[in-house]
Every structure is written in structure tokens, then in C-alpha cells.
Amino acid sequence: MNVGFIGTGSMGSILIESMIRTGALHPADMSAANRTYEKAECLARKYPGLKAVRSNQEAALHSDILFLCVKPKEFKKVIDEIKTVVLPSQLVVSITSPVLIRHLEDHMPCKVAKIIPSITNYVCSGATLVIYGKRVEETDVNTLEGLLKNISKPLKVSEEYTRVCSDLSSCGPAFLSFFIEQFVNAAVEHTGIPKEEATRLASEMVLGTGLLLTQGGFSPESLRERVTVPGGITAEGLRMMSLDLDGTFERLIRATHDKYKEELEKVEGLFYNPAP
Numbered sequence: 083m084n085v086g087f088i089g090t091g092s093m094g095s096i097l098i099e100s101m102i103r104t105g106a107l108h109p110a111d112m113s114a115a116n117r118t119y120e121k122a123e124c125l126a127r128k129y130p131g132l133k134a135v136r137s138n139q140e141a142a143l144h145s146d147i148l149f150l151c152v153k154p155k156e157f158k159k160v161i162d163e164i165k166t167v168v169l170p171s172q173l174v175v176s177i178t179s180p181v182l183i184r185h186l187e188d189h190m191p192c193k194v195a196k197i198i199p200s201i202t203n204y205v206c207s208g209a210t211l212v213i214y215g216k217r218v219e220e221t222d223v224n225t226l227e228g229l230l231k232n233i234s235k236p237l238k239v240s241e242e243y244t245r246v247c248s249d250l251s252s253c254g255p256a257f258l259s260f261f262i263e264q265f266v267n268a269a270v271e272h273t274g275i276p277k278e279e280a281t282r283l284a285s286e287m288v289l290g291t292g293l294l295l296t297q298g299g300f301s302p303e304s305l306r307e308r309v310t311v312p313g314g315i316t317a318e319g320l321r322m323m324s325l326d327l328d329g330t331f332e333r334l335i336r337a338t339h340d341k342y343k344e345e346l347e348k349v350e351g352l353f354y355n356p357a358p
């Protein structure tokens with residue numbers, strides 16, 4: 083099976099590298115194109131056999147599966163380049179939420195899917211959200227999910243929930259890291275504990291908490307209750323947090339959805355009302 087990648091930035095290269103490291107794909111079966119060719123060439127040097135190609139059409143030509151790993155505003159341009167070479171038998175997989183399945187199906191004759199990976203896939207952890215277009219067949223589902231299983235837990239979601247699922251799964255690592263950053267900085271400032279030590283403690287805590295939530299039989303509520311002794315120190319911290327964070331997450335979800343709507347409108351404009 084030949085697999086092509088268009089876009090070898092942050093997420094494209096994470097997908098490529100994770101799939102090679104886990105043995106899901108052999109470099110000789112992969113080709114990659116990127117606007118700045120040197121980035122794709124750099125991956126080809128690191129993984130002998132992987133073909134860096136100079137055009138998006140070349141990446142598309144011989145791929146059974148083609149991952150589009152560019153930002154939403156680049157999609158129309160990329161699709162205009164490849165739509166004359168992609169075939170109905172090929173599966174094109176987008177990795178971005180504001181480009182909808184129908185945008186891709188309306189503009190290309192191939193089968194279409196959308197996945198939302200996460201930086202956690204770099205360590206073969208976390209979910210990959212998966213959404214299928216109407217031309218996709220069962221064998222495509224098995225092939226794509228078979229690949230993704232090597233680096234993540236593929237989770238089929240409905241396209242209408244893509245944004246909120248992406249908030250939790252793909253933006254989540256940034257949100258959680260921000261929380262840890264603030265927690266650690268406050269600890270360092272208030273007590274003088276070395277930053278490295280505080281960061282290591284907090285990171286181990288996140289790993290352990292994740293395991294308790296995924297494998298330890300806890301829900302977020304039951305874990306919180308288990309740790310919190312009424313009237314104790316954790317309870318005092320939580321009392322303060324629930325006052326200070328009141329409404330924060332509602333505002334966060336509103337902000338990501340407003341931004342998504344903006345991007346979706348721009349993508350719609352590019353696909354259906356292109357500037358003359």
C-alpha cells in the first residue's frame with residue numbers, strides 16, 4: 083500500500099514519524115510533498131526510502147491513501163492541484179476540522195475521510211477522531227483504522243461534534259499544559275522549589291491521573307471525590323478553584339466554536355465563492 087502526505091509541518095511529520103516508528107508503514111511505501119520542499123527532503127534523509135516529491139500531484143498520483151496535512155486556508159489550492167489526478171479508488175484523508183467532508187466530496191471524485199489526530203499520537207497515545215464520507219467502503223475503514231490503531235485509539239465521531247471532540251482531544255494537550263505551566267510557575271514563585279523538580283512532579287501526576295481515568299476505573303468525579311477529604315487541604319484548593327474558574331470552560335468552548343465558525347465561513351468562501 084502506498085501512502086502519500088501533503089504537508090509535512092507539525093502534524094504531517096508527527097503522523098509520518100509515528101507510523102514509521104511503530105512499523106505501521108515502511109518508509110519505502112511513503113511519499114511526502116511540502117510547499118517548502120526542504121522540509122519533506124529532511125524527512126526523506128532521516129527515513130531512507132521515504133520519497134520527498136516536488137509537487138502535490140506527484141504525492142497524489144500513486145497513493146492508495148493520501149493525507150492532506152495543510153491548514154484550512156490552503157485546502158482549496160491543494161485540491162485544485164490534485165483533483166485532476168485523484169481517482170475514485172483512492173482515499174483522501176483530511177486532518178482539519180473546518181474543512182467538511184462535503185467540501186472534499188464536492189470537489190474530488192475520490193473517497194473521502196477526515197481524521198483529527200492529536201499530538202499525543204506522537205507517543206502512540208490518545209485518540210484519533212475519524213469521520214467518513216459517503217463513498218468510503220468497509221475495506222477503506224478497515225485499512226485506515228488499521229493504520230491509525232498503531233499510533234492511537236481511532237474513535238468514530240459525528241461531523242457535527244468534530245469541533246468539541248477536537249477541543250477535548252487535540253487542543254486538550256495545550257489546555258492541560260497551560261494549566262500545568264501556571265501551576266508549576268506559581269509553585270516555583272511561592273516556595274522556591276526548582277522548576278525542573280516541580281515540572282517533573284506535575285508531569286508524573288498527569289500521567290498517573292490519565293491512567294486512573296482510562297484504566298483505573300475512575301471517572302473525573304469519582305477520582306476527585308476519592309482524593310478530597312472533606313474539610314482538608316485538597317478541598318480548600320478545590321473551593322478556591324471552583325470560585326475562580328466559574329464559567330471558564332463554558333467561555334473556552336464558546337471561544338473555540340466562534341473561531342471554528344469564522345474559519346468554516348472562510349473555507350466555504352474559498353470553495354464556493356472564490357475571489358475572481
Ligand SMILES: NC(=O)c1ccc[n+]([C@@H]2O[C@H](COP(=O)([O-])OP(=O)(O)OC[C@H]3O[C@@H](n4cnc5c(N)ncnc54)[C@H](OP(=O)(O)O)[C@@H]3O)[C@@H](O)[C@H]2O)c1
Nearest residue numbers: 089090091092093116117118151152153154156178199252
Ligand atoms: N498541530 C496539532 O496539534 C493539530 C492537531 C489536529 C489537527 N491539526 C490540523 O492539522 C493541519 C496542519 O496543522 P499543523 O500544525 O501541522 O500546521 P503547520 O505546522 O503549519 O504545517 C502545515 C504544512 O503545510 C505545508 N503547506 C502549506 N501550503 C501547502 C501547499 N499548498 N502544498 C503543500 N504543502 C503546503 C506547510 O509548508 P511550509 O513549510 O512551506 O510552511 C507546512 O509544512 C491544520 O489544519 C490543523 O488544524 C493540527
